[in-house]
Amino acid sequence: MTAAAPGLPAPARTENALALGILRQPGTVLFGPGQRRQVPRLVAGFARHALLVTDARMAASAEFAALADGLRDAGVAVEVYDGTLAELPRENVMELVERFRDRPIDVVIGIGGGSCLDLAKVSAVVLARGGDVRELYGEFLVPGPGIPVVTVPTTGGTGAEVTCISVIYDAERGMKVGVASPHLEAAVAVIDPELTLSCPPGLTAATGADALSHLVEAFTGRAKNPGPEQLASTLYAGKNLLTDVYARAGLERLASSLPAVVADPADLAARTDTMFASYCAGMAINTAGTAGAHAIQSPIGNLTHTPHGFGVSALLPYVMRYNLPARVPEFAEIGSLLGVADPGASELERAKAGIVGVESLLEVLGAPTDLAALGLDPADFGFVADQALLATRLTANNPRELTRAAVLEILERGHAGDRGWWSL
Template sequence: MSLFGTLRMPRNLVFGAGQRHALPPFAASLGQRALVVTDERLAADPIFAALLDGLARAGLQVRVFDGVIAELPVACIAAAVEAGRVHGADLVIGIGGGSCLDAAKVAALLLSHGGTASDYYGEFRVPGPVLPLICIPTTAGTGSEVTPVAVVTDPDKALKVGIASPHLISHTAICDPELTYSCPPGLTAVSGADALTHAIEAYTTKRRQPGPELVHEHVFLGKNALSDHYALLAISHISAGLKRAYDDGSDSEARGRLMLGATAAGLAFGTAGTAAAHAVQYPVGAMTHTPHGAGVATLMPYVMTFNSGWCAPELAEIGRAMGLVGRGTTEEQAAATVDAVAALFAAIGIPRTLAGLGVEEAQLPQIAEQSMGITRLIKNNPRPIDDASMMDLVRAAFTGDRMRLRSTDKADRP
């Protein structure tokens, strides 16, 4: 196999405790009238006020939009865009969790190119550069500060929908783990679990033939040498820091490792993409209104088992990044990795089954059908999926029977 690698990433990426104070010079170099996109809770935080003071001292005129709400309905984005238009914004700064950062991305897009969010659903629909964008995460989870995708909730589709384009990558990402110290245990858990699923799926995505057209035909182009590096880096740091940060939010080392891991996971999946766990979570999240991170983490051990015949060496390598001592065959090491991931998620309160998320058995056929429709994710899965195998996957995730997936995997593997 010839080496091939690519990364889609910000021009500037700054990580470290206290680095939020680097914001004003970056902002002043990009614009004069900043739209700051956040939520109501963060807008009342003294740390946020200090960031605004720094921007004012740097000579920027600032308009704060604090109307971002969870799951990011498109109406919320329209209000942010109107605020930016009235202000005459020439720069957008997103501060907050994944919904705030995604809202900032889409606002920068619509302020530049007009229309509505639905005009840009899918891949490569953004026609050109957007307003300069700075992203500052306050949770260690989505990695949105470094990725080329924004996810919104469209009531007409009853599902979350993605806008994916390299033009959505922030100009500058500033990742300060001190901003996560106040995250409660539940948010720490679902955010960190989301990040770990990003890294695992990025490392196990389908590898495509690296022709010169690949980077132009796919925003998420599959497993490659550079995304692999960041995926394993992420897995190492997240697996070491997640339970510690969940148990003790004041553990600064754990908080730092968790945020570094989340950002590295964003770099990995922002190029490689994610796969079946994220595809199934789209309809599950719409039905249950549970946090995205809880859904993908619930699904991840089942998807890993489902895929194990197609990526056992990669699963074994993930286990080594988690600190497991590799013993036995590659297949046995892969199975031990899945067990370790399931145990970590259980230890931080992630439900073990879809039933635990509130899914009803009668909803399984609809979940399977809608999951198959998320083609940009399904095409990344290392094991080919058809309607019947998708139904096997969601039923196993509902009942908790991972062994069932091992038997179907053995029957179908190449």
């Protein structure tokens, strides 16, 4: 089919030979326009003292005030932490826990973008169990459940409302780290597309690109065929039957909803479809995981201080091309799901059409599709490659083995904007 480029590992295809299907998900998911108004009723059924975790922009909104007032009217005391910062620095976790550790909090409600939701999930565990969040870095290291969490996303992209991982930037380590455990799963996720109507265009573009990258990486990721011990100790069990269902549904929605949102940011139907696709992406990556683009983006984001969604969008065209030899049928199906592949063409041509279709959606969003646009200095390629390969939780999901040479070539092609096909 396809030969490896000189010096790079030959492509190998993995199959879900076990016909495995696995999902991890919140106990309750409530989706639809206006559904945020049900949060007070839901919370009052099991809690009396809520901590609302958000950022300064959301805390100043009428929607946030209405939610807090609704909780109080339902007999729930309300505390607020509104200091969440982008990319979730560890200091946010430390500050929140220090401020509220002695309060009788019995529910943590995260409302906002991915960092707000990640902070709510991880701080609920640290508040309940004590200690330093650093003790929880890694997979399955959370010893037990935390305070119940309710997630209310305000962006259509991260899927953090349904994932059981929180990503934290640890400045002393100079890298992002994950706290990954089923104990971080929200008790309730309330997904209201109306909350995305006020999303600024730049944030809409970055989160839309993030959702698209999640769907592509989950659908084309590695199938692992894990045994019982692996399932009990590894968050990312690999691409499987159930994650594929969500990935397909999400890709179909984004094909039409992303252009519609760009054309009219007030189009609630398009916002609804985009947020549903983001939810599907979260459900897919919760067990399939993200892969190469996310592993390489993390050190690039640290160097360039660019949004996560724009980092993965700039990498995705080149990572997809690298992965194509190991995932031709999946990329061909993406071409069909996006409505861009000629049914009469060969499977390889349909796969290439799928990749170009993904790139076209990124371009419609106005997301960058090359690394020079992020300001990445080629002198840093070696550092980026070394750091990316440390993210084994992510690189293990890539459908084709990632070596240092492979990452360097992805970076070189990505910086040059070289969208030629790798040697066939």
